[in-house]
Amino acid sequence: MKAVTLDAGGLHFQPSHAEPTTADGEVLVQVLKAGICETDLQLARGYMGFHGIVGHEFVGIAQSGDHAGRRVVGEINCNCRMCPTCLAGRPTHCPHRTVIGIDRHDGAFADDVAIPEHNLHVIPDNVSDDQALFTEPLAAAFEILEQVAIEPGDQIAVLGDGRLGYLSAQVLSLVTDQITVFGKHGVKLLRFGHRGYETVQVPSADPAELPKHKFDVVVDCSGSTTGLPMAIHMVRPRGTVVLKTTVAASHELSLAAIVIDEISVVGSRCGPFDKALDALADGRIDVTGLITDRYPLDQFRRAFDSAASANSFKVVFEIGSAP
Numbered sequence: 001m002k003a004v005t006l007d008a009g010g011l012h013f014q015p016s017h018a019e020p021t022t023a024d025g026e027v028l029v030q031v032l033k034a035g036i037c038e039t040d041l042q043l044a045r046g047y048m049g050f051h052g053i054v055g056h057e058f059v060g061i062a063q064s065g066d067h068a069g070r071r072v073v074g075e076i077n078c079n080c081r082m083c084p085t086c087l088a089g090r091p092t093h094c095p096h097r098t099v100i101g102i103d104r105h106d107g108a109f110a111d112d113v114a115i116p117e118h119n120l121h122v123i124p125d126n127v128s129d130d131q132a133l134f135t136e137p138l139a140a141a142f143e144i145l146e147q148v149a150i151e152p153g154d155q156i157a158v159l160g161d162g163r164l165g166y167l168s169a170q171v172l173s174l175v176t177d178q179i180t181v182f183g184k185h186g187v188k189l190l191r192f193g194h195r196g197y198e199t200v201q202v203p204s205a206d207p208a209e210l211p212k213h214k215f216d217v218v219v220d221c222s223g224s225t226t227g228l229p230m231a232i233h234m235v236r237p238r239g240t241v242v243l244k245t246t247v248a249a250s251h252e253l254s255l256a257a258i259v260i261d262e263i264s265v266v267g268s269r270c271g272p273f274d275k276a277l278d279a280l281a282d283g284r285i286d287v288t289g290l291i292t293d294r295y296p297l298d299q300f301r302r303a304f305d306s307a308a309s310a311n312s313f314k315v316v317f318e319i320g321s322a323p
Contacts, residue, residue, distance in 0.1 A: 001017055001018075001019055001110055002014070002015055002017065002110065003106075003109060004053065004055070004110070004300045004317075005017065005052060005053050005054070006044060006050055006051060006053075006054050007051045010044065011300055011304065013297060013298050013300055017053070020112055021114065023114070025117060025118070026114045026115060027063060027064045027065040027068075027114070027116075028063040028064060028112050028114055029058075029060035029062055029063065029072060029074065029112065029114075030060050030063055031058050031060045031111060031112060032058075032060050032129055032320045032322060033058065033059045033129055033130070034058040034059075034107075034108040034109050034319060035057040035133050035316050035317075036055075036057075036304065036314075036316070037056075037057055037163065037307075038162065038163070038164065038223040038245055039056070039246065040054055040055065040101070040304075040307070041223070041304065042223070042246060043102065047247070048102060048103060050102060053107045053108075053109055054107050055100075055101045055109035055110070055317075056099070056101035056102060056107050056136065057108070057133060057134075057135075058073065058074065058113065058133070059071060059072075059129045059132045059133050060113065060320070063112075065117045067117070067122055070122050071122070072120040072121060072122055073120070073121050073132055073133075073135040073273065073277075074100065074113075074115045074119045074120050075119040075121070076100040076102065076136065076270060077092045077094070077097050077119075078097055078099070078100065078105055079092070079094035079097045080096040080097070081094075092270050100113065109300070109319075110297075110319070111319060111320060121135070121273045121274065123135075124277060124280075126281055127277065127280045130291055131280050132277075134167065134276075134280070134314075135277055136270075137163060138167050138279065138287075139270065139271035139272055139275065140164065140167075141164065141167040141168040141244075141276075142271045142272055142275045142279070143269065143271030144171065144172065144219060144244070144271075145171065145172075145174075145175065148217060150172060151175070151176070152175060154178060155180075155215045156172050156180070156215060156218075157180050157182060157215040157217070157231075157234055157235075158172070158179060158181045158182070159182050159183075159222045159227050159230055160183060160220070160222040160223060160224075160227065161181060161188040161189050161192065162183075162221065163290070163313060164223075164244055164245065165183070165192075166191065166290070167287075168219055168221055168244065169195075170286070171279075172219070173197075179197050180197070180199070180215075181197050181198070181200070182199075182200045182201075182202050182210070183201065184201065184310075186201055187310060189201060207229050207232075207233035207234070210230055210234055211234060212233055212234065213234070213237060214236065215236060216235075216240070217240045217242065218231040218234050218239070218242070219242045219244055220241065220242065220243050220244060220245065221244045221245055222245065223245040223247060224247060225252070227243075228243065229253045232253070232257050232261075232263060233257075235261075236261075238263070238264075239263060239264070240263070240265075240266060241263060243268060290313050290314045291314045292306075292312045292315070293307075293312050293314075293316070294318050295316070295317055295318070297317055297319060303317060
């Protein structure tokens, strides 16, 4: 099968990669589309030291099991479902887990991917393949509401004008209309402005140029080491900073303000797929026009370059076709 792999030498296109072998409880999914996200860009820069097939945002068709022949998306954490952590209701932090396309589990930039059947969610009939491709990052955005008690009228800052920032702003706007988006790219910020969000183009990485102690909650979707110091500068005392992205580089900053201002810092990762699919199906979340570039797998270098470009928003691999 065709696949895009990552090793110490970087990304590679494999025209004849071995087909995945399914473990107990896993099914094979024919991949139709797969999206490049910030995590994939960071993996290519060395984050996690991952080796294997990349990609974790996908739409496909289950080839066996209860969902055989149906369009599906899949949660990325492959947990054991038996350990104390899983039984306590924290399966995304199972100590035995692997993570699709990120940690010891081949991903979806390929013709087929093997995934535990219990990770799969059937896509509602009125949700298109393009819409469903945003399920995983949208679920991650909904996780903010699972972890932080956002109140109507709360002042929210979203740092980052990319894909996750856009979805997070929409999810947060289900609770409060006081949202300001900070980003570096004027072209991308226009998309937020068209939805009615206040936007601020950040002139530099110097937090001193940004409002201090203004926001109740700051959500860092920047994908940059500059995001956390900005967030700490902008959040009010006893406010909350939500970290939504990981970066390959190391953070270097003083943590004194977290103590002095009693700031809560919340790490936030994967979220509820059912809520994401429901929101896509009933139109509460709009992802129309977010896909700006489409490539076949063998044009992976152009695809990754596009995903890192200020002029692109969501870059997608077009891989298979429904029968």
